[in-house]
Amino acid sequence: MPVDEPPETKQTLLEVNGLSKYFPIKKGVLRKILGQVRAVDDVSFAIYEGETLGLVGESGCGKTTTARCIMRAMDPTAGEIMFRKASGDMVDIAALPEREMRPLRREIQMIFQDPYGSLNPRMNILDILGESLLVIGGMTDREERSERVAELLRLVGLRPEYMQRFPHAFSGGQRQRIVIARALALNPRLVVADEPVSALDVSVQAQVLNLMLKLQQELNLTYLFVAHDLSVVKHICDRVVVMYVGKIVEVAPTQALYEKPKHPYTAALMSAVPVADPRQRAAMTPLEGDVPSPANPPSGCYFHPRCPYAVDICSQQQPALEEGAPGHFVRCHRAAELSLSGIGDLDRPQTVASASSSDAGVGPIG
Amino acid sequence: MNPDHILSVRDLKTRFLMDEGTAKAVDGVSFDVSPGQVVGIVGESGCGKSVTIKSILGIVQKPGEVVGGEILFRQRGNGAAAAEMVDLAKLDGRGKEMRAIRGSDIALIPQEPMAALSPVHTIGNQLVEAVRLHQDVSKRRAEELAIERMTEVGVPNPAERMSMYSWELSGGLRQRVMIAMALSCSPRLLIADEPTTAIDVTTQAQVLRLLRGLQQNHGMAIIFITHDLGVIAQVADYVVVMYLGRVMETGPVDDIFHNPQHPYTRALLESIPSVHALSREPLPTIEGSIPHPFNRPAGCPFAPRCVAAMPGKCDRRTPKPTQLNGGQSVSCFLHNDAAEED
Numbered sequence: 165m166p167v168d169e170p171p172e173t174k175q176t177l178l179e180v181n182g183l184s185k186y187f188p189i190k191k192g193v194l195r196k197i198l199g200q201v202r203a204v205d206d207v208s209f210a211i212y213e214g215e216t217l218g219l220v221g222e223s224g225c226g227k228t229t230t231a232r233c234i235m236r237a238m239d240p241t242a243g244e245i246m247f248r249k250a251s252g253d254m255v256d257i258a259a260l261p262e263r264e265m266r267p268l269r270r271e272i273q274m275i276f277q278d279p280y281g282s283l284n285p286r287m288n289i290l291d292i293l294g295e296s297l298l299v300i301g302g303m304t305d306r307e308e309r310s311e312r313v314a315e316l317l318r319l320v321g322l323r324p325e326y327m328q329r330f331p332h333a334f335s336g337g338q339r340q341r342i343v344i345a346r347a348l349a350l351n352p353r354l355v356v357a358d359e360p361v362s363a364l365d366v367s368v369q370a371q372v373l374n375l376m377l378k379l380q381q382e383l384n385l386t387y388l389f390v391a392h393d394l395s396v397v398k399h400i401c402d403r404v405v406v407m408y409v410g411k412i413v414e415v416a417p418t419q420a421l422y423e424k425p426k427h428p429y430t431a432a433l434m435s436a437v438p439v440a441d442p443r444q445r446a447a448m449t450p451l452e453g454d455v456p457s458p459a460n461p462p463s464g465c466y467f468h469p470r471c472p473y474a475v476d477i478c479s480q481q482q483p484a485l486e487e488g489a490p491g492h493f494v495r496c497h498r499a500a501e502l503s504l505s506g507i508g509d510l511d512r513p514q515t516v517a518s519a520s521s522s523d524a525g526v527g528p529i530g
Numbered sequence: 531m532n533p534d535h536i537l538s539v540r541d542l543k544t545r546f547l548m549d550e551g552t553a554k555a556v557d558g559v560s561f562d563v564s565p566g567q568v569v570g571i572v573g574e575s576g577c578g579k580s581v582t583i584k585s586i587l588g589i590v591q592k593p594g595e596v597v598g599g600e601i602l603f604r605q606r607g608n609g610a611a612a613a614e615m616v617d618l619a620k621l622d623g624r625g626k627e628m629r630a631i632r633g634s635d636i637a638l639i640p641q642e643p644m645a646a647l648s649p650v651h652t653i654g655n656q657l658v659e660a661v662r663l664h665q666d667v668s669k670r671r672a673e674e675l676a677i678e679r680m681t682e683v684g685v686p687n688p689a690e691r692m693s694m695y696s697w698e699l700s701g702g703l704r705q706r707v708m709i710a711m712a713l714s715c716s717p718r719l720l721i722a723d724e725p726t727t728a729i730d731v732t733t734q735a736q737v738l739r740l741l742r743g744l745q746q747n748h749g750m751a752i753i754f755i756t757h758d759l760g761v762i763a764q765v766a767d768y769v770v771v772m773y774l775g776r777v778m779e780t781g782p783v784d785d786i787f788h789n790p791q792h793p794y795t796r797a798l799l800e801s802i803p804s805v806h807a808l809s810r811e812p813l814p815t816i817e818g819s820i821p822h823p824f825n826r827p828a829g830c831p832f833a834p835r836c837v838a839a840m841p842g843k844c845d846r847r848t849p850k851p852t853q854l855n856g857g858q859s860v861s862c863f864l865h866n867d868a869a870e871e872d
């Protein structure tokens with residue numbers, strides 16, 4: 165399992181360097197550009213072959229925009245997206261013209277959140293799954309396509325007889341299996357899944373998560389798993405990237421992140437997860453305030469207006485993303501001195517230095 | 531009706547008559563609410579949670595109709611006189627009596643705050659109107675009360691927000707305004723339909739804490755609807771577990787989570803990934819999917835997906851709710867042979 169291996173022994177499949185995506189804010193008939201929404205702002209991370217990398221954060225933090233840039237469903241404003249081709253060579257797909265991008269499209273596939281919206285209601289399953297086999301895979305023989313579709317349906321646990329049916333005849337969980345089958349049709353190496361189970365009922369969500377784990381092992385897939393449910397992410401991911409207002413605030417192996425988060429925002433996110441146990445009612449000292457707009461982020465550390473540990477420097481200087489422990493990156497001025505609680509540790513967060521008088525008044529606020 | 535209860539729903543049946551068939555959206559639901567209690571109704575999509583509360587509020591729309599059962603509600607008594615009881619199921623949803631109850635005794639926090647707030651009137655106007663609907667006060671006094679309410683629900687700079695529109699507020703603030711609105715009549719029963727489903731976890735934590743605090747300060751009862759077992763565990767005193775229009779199990783929150791008796795409750799609890807569980811282990815699942823409401827199975831609705839189903843019994847007859855020790859009640863033949871007659 166990649167979790168225990170040092171990062172050096174792992175082969176990088178995708179490396180994102182300084183990725184940014186700005187959307188212009190336009191106004192008036194002249195569409196004058198008034199400013200920029202910095203949806204993704206100087207983001208860097210790597211995905212290793214065979215692992216599941218989680219991308220978490222609250223609504224609007226830039227998860228989908230990051231995923232869509234990697235898919236080249238939109239052009240990044242700046243940055244590199246290095247992808248290792250099957251031949252072993254790395255190419256920067258951020259700036260690749262569509263003609264050169266096309267052969268790579270089969271290697272990077274996407275699973276969307278909404279299993280209702282992403283399937284054409286007027287096409288049957290054979291045509292839905294056969295479409296990319298034909299268009300991108302160049303599989304012109306109808307017989308061959310239908311055999312491959314049958315194989316794909318079996319792979320995701322559906323009966324091959326279902327291929328004549330239309331999407332409306334399937335439940336939400338079955339539709340998500342079809343979406344997964346479509347993503348796997350061309351034997352991709354990287355699957356970008358944007359909230360793949362968020363729209364599903366609990367009893368069906370477990371089936372789809374198990375399926376994704378099984379397929380990963382059988383087909384040696386690499387996943388970028390976008391989600392906001394921290395329990396689901398903990399269950400399925402090897403490493404996790406936490407974003408806040410378009411920036412990465414923390415990257416760490418899953419276990420380390422959940423046991424000992426190093427960024428105050430990560431710790432706050434975790435303490436806000438409602439635990440399904442009435443004997444563990446949270447102390448409920450939630451974060452105050454709202455997530456700032458990426459069009460107008462605060463000065464210094466974007467989290468400082470809500471951070472219980474903020475000191476003067478936090479509003480003046482933006483902290484850098486630094487590697488505090490091997491493979492554990494944090495963007496916080498005080499990362500080294502803070503000792504934060506993860507999930508399951510219900511003690512109130514405390515600072516290591518809080519005993520010292522110089523630190524008086526810096527503890528958590530209610 | 532038990533004198534301890536403010537609301538007693540008995541064998542409620544609500545159907546939707548459509549060309550394709552009849553959807554038994556709510557099919558014999560019973561539960562009670564005591565004053566000051568938080569009752570959580572939990573269940574997967576389409577199990578009838580929203581239709582249940584719409585039935586209570588008398589706002590089920592055609593082609594839906596309450597076709598059976600009682601909804602006994604204890605109205606505010608005058609002084610020492612015994613409080614009066616009404617069967618809401620017998621009232622005309624658009625009638626004067628029901629409208630009065632909806633406005634002053636029972637309030638709703640709807641799932642979609644954006645849809646419930648008017649985009650063309652300021653927050654202040656809407657709050658003032660809500661206050662004056664229930665209290666005969668001057669406009670100025672109503673404004674003061676509105677600002678008080680906004681302060682109470684933690685809206686920063688409430689006086690300034692009075693002149694803002696709902697679309698100018700963040701999701702969390704909008705939900706707080708909805709709560710302020712619902713509180714403006716000092717209800718004794720507050721119904722919240724998935725009040726935190728559309729908002730982020732950190733905002734959800736704020737709203738849950740707020741509701742818990744308000745419940746304690748005002749002593750009102752709350753019916754809290756959600757599909758999130760985590761949220762239920764955090765807020766409810768008493769839990770009603772629904773599946774396909776029926777109640778599978780009810781009981782005190784600790785029993786539901788630590789001593790679940792119905793196979794559906796057990797399977798549901800096992801299938802959620804826990805932050806404490808081992809990563810990457812396959813999760814226990816419930817086979818199959820929720821049947822379409824037109825295609826309801828015979829007998830126990832959970833029988834086709836239940837690992838403990840007894841062929842010849844569970845797929846033929848519908849189990850009756852059985853009272854267990856300690857306030858738990860379960861509808862399952864593993865606990866009692868008694869079936870409902872059809």
Ligand SMILES: Nc1ncnc2c1ncn2[C@@H]1O[C@H](COP(=O)(O)OP(=O)(O)OP(=O)(O)O)[C@@H](O)[C@H]1O
Nearest residue numbers: 187201203222223224225226227228229230392458
């Ligand atoms: N096409 C667009 N034009 C302008 N702004 C956009 C566009 N797409 C996204 N944004 C903005 O970029 C920011 C990031 O959006 P994004 O969809 O990536 O967030 P997300 O993390 O996926 O959120 P969610 O959890 O709600 O899906 C948001 O502030 C959003 O409003």
Ligand SMILES: Nc1ncnc2c1ncn2[C@@H]1O[C@H](COP(=O)(O)OP(=O)(O)OP(=O)(O)O)[C@@H](O)[C@H]1O
Nearest residue numbers: 546553555574575576577578579580581582757823
């Ligand atoms: N307007 C309607 N017309 C027809 N059928 C309806 C209507 N509203 C509800 N139903 C039926 O009633 C059943 C219960 O719906 P309800 O909205 O109560 O579910 P719910 O438990 O609130 O689900 P969710 O978690 O998705 O909100 C649905 O399966 C549906 O078939």
Ligand code: SF4
Nearest residue numbers: 465468471478496497
């Ligand atoms: S840099 Fe300062 S404000 Fe930002 S998270 Fe760290 S302590 Fe908080």
Ligand SMILES: [Mg+2]
Nearest residue numbers: 227228229358
């Ligand atoms: Mg998104």
Ligand SMILES: [Mg+2]
Nearest residue numbers: 579580581723
């Ligand atoms: Mg509902």
